Amino acid sequence: MTTPHMTIARTVRGLRIIATPWKRGGLRVGVVPTMGALHEGHLSLVRAARAMCDRVIVTIFVNPKQFDDASDLAAYPRTEDADAALLREAGVDVLYVPDAAEMYPPGFATTISVRGVSEGLCGGARPGHFDGVATVVCKLLMQTLADHAFFGEKDFQQVHVVRRMVTDLNLPVDIVTCPTRREEDGLAMSSRNRRLSADARARARALPQVLQRCAGRITAGEAPSAAMEQARADLLAAGFDAVDYLELRAASDLAPLTQSPTTPARLLAAAWLDSVRLIDGVDVAPAG
Numbered sequence: 001m002t003t004p005h006m007t008i009a010r011t012v013r014g015l016r017i018i019a020t021p022w023k024r025g026g027l028r029v030g031v032v033p034t035m036g037a038l039h040e041g042h043l044s045l046v047r048a049a050r051a052m053c054d055r056v057i058v059t060i061f062v063n064p065k066q067f068d069d070a071s072d073l074a075a076y077p078r079t080e081d082a083d084a085a086l087l088r089e090a091g092v093d094v095l096y097v098p099d100a101a102e103m104y105p106p107g108f109a110t111t112i113s114v115r116g117v118s119e120g121l122c123g124g125a126r127p128g129h130f131d132g133v134a135t136v137v138c139k140l141l142m143q144t145l146a147d148h149a150f151f152g153e154k155d156f157q158q159v160h161v162v163r164r165m166v167t168d169l170n171l172p173v174d175i176v177t178c179p180t181r182r183e184e185d186g187l188a189m190s191s192r193n194r195r196l197s198a199d200a201r202a203r204a205r206a207l208p209q210v211l212q213r214c215a216g217r218i219t220a221g222e223a224p225s226a227a228m229e230q231a232r233a234d235l236l237a238a239g240f241d242a243v244d245y246l247e248l249r250a251a252s253d254l255a256p257l258t259q260s261p262t263t264p265a266r267l268l269a270a271a272w273l274d275s276v277r278l279i280d281g282v283d284v285a286p287a288g
């Protein structure tokens with residue numbers, strides 16, 4: 001089902017003029033926070049939001065506070081017109097596109113910092129990243145007045161950070177997690193994939209393959225440390241330049257696991273290919 005009209009809001013005030021009557025009227029509002037350069041993974045979140053909510057807001061904001069690397073921020077793809085066309089087609093009610101001055105006006109002084117689940121993994125490799133994520137997600141939840149917010153499992157640690165923040169701050173929103181959408185060869189869809197050369201794109205498929213193979217070996221009873229050491233070597237042999245991390249964590253709370261898992265686990269990795277950092281993760285069923 002599509003709606004004929006999608007409003008584009010660029011200010012909190014403009015957004016609230018639309019969303020406040022929805023809330024007063026008892027409509028369920030869903031939000032899908034994104035950084036744009038939309039692909040099928042984002043659209044799967046939009047579909048989940050449409051199925052659950054009366055009104056859907058998608059946000060596009062390339063959040064400078066979550067980039068630890070200025071060149072990565074500068075190179076991040078920005079395709080607002082194409083994104084808007086996709087979202088209109090998908091039946092989104094409001095596209096909210098604030099700029100940095102709207103999000104962080106002069107004098108802005110608050111940071112939300114979630115300890116524990118934000119440490120290590122992407123939090124270790126990208127200092128300050130999850131403070132930026134938590135701060136902007138909290139603002140987006142408050143600005144949109146959403147009842148449900150939709151996030152992708154692809155950013156597994158991010159989901160844990162957001163859930164922890166929502167619980168700790170009693171934010172009145174339900175967090176919904178959606179599975180990772182993949183290309184035909186298994187590569188997780190990502191806005192960063194468009195920065196890969198054709199040659200690097202061909203090599204990138206090794207990331208999900210190596211993770212799946214490693215997960216299978218751990219479930220089959222192989223020691224996680226040996227299986228993961230092999231997986232690191234496999235990634236480098238497949239043409240990745242460096243592995244930021246490759247770790248086994250408990251799916252429920254991201255606790256590091258060194259032994260064969262006895263409860264659901266997740267194998268998580270970030271690796272570099274031609275100056276592009278790709279992340280992915282796969283479920284690991286308990287051994288035995």
Ligand code: AMP
Pocket residue numbers: 033034035036040041042044045150151152153154155178179180181182188189190191
């Ligand atoms: P981003 O624009 O990369 O910040 O992502 C916005 C949201 O879309 C986040 O909740 C991501 O986890 C989610 N997302 C990104 N890629 C995928 C994917 N391949 N499948 C499902 N969700 C995704």
